[in-house]
Amino acid sequence: MLAAVPLQIIHIDKTLLALIATGDTPAFRELYERYRKKVYFLAWHLLKTEDEAEDICQEIFTKLWVNRQKLPEIDNFNAYLNTLIRNHVYNCLRRKACEESFVTETLQSDVEHLPGGVMDPAELRELQLTLKEAIWHLPPQQKRVFELSRIEGYKHDEIAKELHISRETVKKHIMAAIRNIREFLRREGKEVLYFICWLMLC
Numbered sequence: 001m002l003a004a005v006p007l008q009i010i011h012i013d014k015t016l017l018a019l020i021a022t023g024d025t026p027a028f029r030e031l032y033e034r035y036r037k038k039v040y041f042l043a044w045h046l047l048k049t050e051d052e053a054e055d056i057c058q059e060i061f062t063k064l065w066v067n068r069q070k071l072p073e074i075d076n077f078n079a080y081l082n083t084l085i086r087n088h089v090y091n092c093l094r095r096k097a098c099e100e101s102f103v104t105e106t107l108q109s110d111v112e113h114l115p116g117g118v119m120d121p122a123e124l125r126e127l128q129l130t131l132k133e134a135i136w137h138l139p140p141q142q143k144r145v146f147e148l149s150r151i152e153g154y155k156h157d158e159i160a161k162e163l164h165i166s167r168e169t170v171k172k173h174i175m176a177a178i179r180n181i182r183e184f185l186r187r188e189g190k191e192v193l194y195f196i197c198w199l200m201l202c
Contacts, residue, residue, distance in 0.1 A: 010076060017071035020064075028068075032061055039085055046089045055140075056088045066164065095147055134184040138177050145173035 016034075019027035039060055044053035063084070064071065074080045138146060141163075148154040148162065149170075160167045 013077040020068050021071050042085050060084050134181045138180055142173045142177045146177035149174050
């Protein structure tokens with residue numbers, strides 16, 4: 001059973017949330033310092049990677065700031081934060097599972113068009129890892145837009161709404177991501193552009 005949060009802490013949190021709702025950046029910094037370690041260590045415990053835990057931390061506090069006007073509605077911030085962490089970790093795990101499926105299905109589909117339709121399992125695995133690495137090295141916003149579009153199947157309008165950017169910016173991120181992936185593969189010496197054409201479909 002989770003320990004009850006002391007009323008004094010709840011009161012302090014609500015005071016900070018009310019200040020943050022007005023755009024008070026020092027109050028936001030104080031909230032960040034109070035809870036950053038909690039977010040990081042819970043995310044790390046569930047995901048087991050430092051980079052992903054840092055990403056979760058950044059995503060959560062960015063979301064809190066973007067939606068700061070709604071913060072005074074929160075009665076128990078600690079409980080609210082636990083829900084945010086759980087949801088973001090779940091989404092991260094779901095994205096990873098979708099990425100695995102995306103890479104495997106994309107490669108297998110294109111292998112069928114190769115002479116004989118056969119590829120050595122070790123070579124296929126190497127291509128899977130290379131493509132995942134290419135996606136991983138994309139700039140954060142570019143990577144997120146690409147994942148939403150190509151891996152999670154979001155439409156451009158849905159991505160724009162989710163990330164609070166314009167539809168045109170979504171298109172630019174996707175095209176830039178494709179160029180960066182192709183350049184990464186070229187640098188790695190992987191002749192796998194036979195499936196990149198599929199990635200370019202809008």
